[in-house]
Amino acid sequence: MSILITDINMPGMDGHELAELAKQLLPELKIQQLSGREPRRGGLPMIRKPFSFEELADTMRRTTGVR
Numbered sequence: 001m002s003i004l005i006t007d008i009n010m011p012g013m014d015g016h017e018l019a020e021l022a023k024q025l026l027p028e029l030k031i032q033q034l035s036g037r038e039p040r041r042g043g044l045p046m047i048r049k050p051f052s053f054e055e056l057a058d059t060m061r062r063t064t065g066v067r
Helices: 015-025 053-064
Strands: 003-007 030-035 046-048
Touching: 003 015, 003 053, 015 030, 030 053, 046 053
Parallel strands: 003 030, 030 046
Antiparallel strands: none
16 A cells, blocks of 8 residues: 655645646555645645644544555
């Protein structure tokens, strides 16, 4: 199981664009977005910064379905 973890706000290509491109290349890839201020878009799982390790791990488990 692979997961792409990306911030939404990045220079050059934002996390939404990266997620769309990644899904085209690897449709089975799970995507987790991070943001401190951007709204969620496209139904992808997102976690708000700042977050704890436990919050990130829980969100990753829910995103991938891995326990």
